[in-house]
Amino acid sequence: xxxxxxxxxxxxxxxxxxxxxxxxxxxxxxxxxxxxxxxxxxxxxxxxxxxxxxxxxxxxxxxxxxxxxxxxxxxxxxx
Numbered sequence: 425x426x427x428x429x430x431x432x433x434x435x436x437x438x439x440x441x442x443x444x445x446x447x448x449x450x451x452x453x454x455x456x457x458x459x460x461x462x463x464x465x466x467x468x469x470x471x472x473x474x475x476x477x478x479x480x481x482x483x484x485x486x487x488x489x490x491x492x493x494x495x496x497x498x499x500x501x502x503x
Contacts, residue, residue, distance in 0.1 A: 431479055438462060438472045439481055443494055452490040 431439070441461045445453040455466045455473075462469065473492065476482040485491040 435472050435475055442492055452492040
């Protein structure tokens with residue numbers, strides 16, 4: 425039962441980049457797109473995305489390109 429862990433500032437920035445990219449282009453960004461927006465390497469973005477998935481803030485399908493999507497939380501309570 426993890427405590428309600430909060431995303432770091434870089435993770436929140438990445439989440440915002442994802443939202444803005446989808447709003448502008450109509451489809452999800454790639455790792456390369458996000459790395460360019462953030463000015464960091466792709467492996468750094470991959471780590472951030474992994475953390476965002478664990479925090480249930482995004483979903484992504486490993487074998488499907490451009491599958492990164494923010495999770496919309498209306499009133500998401502487990503149980």
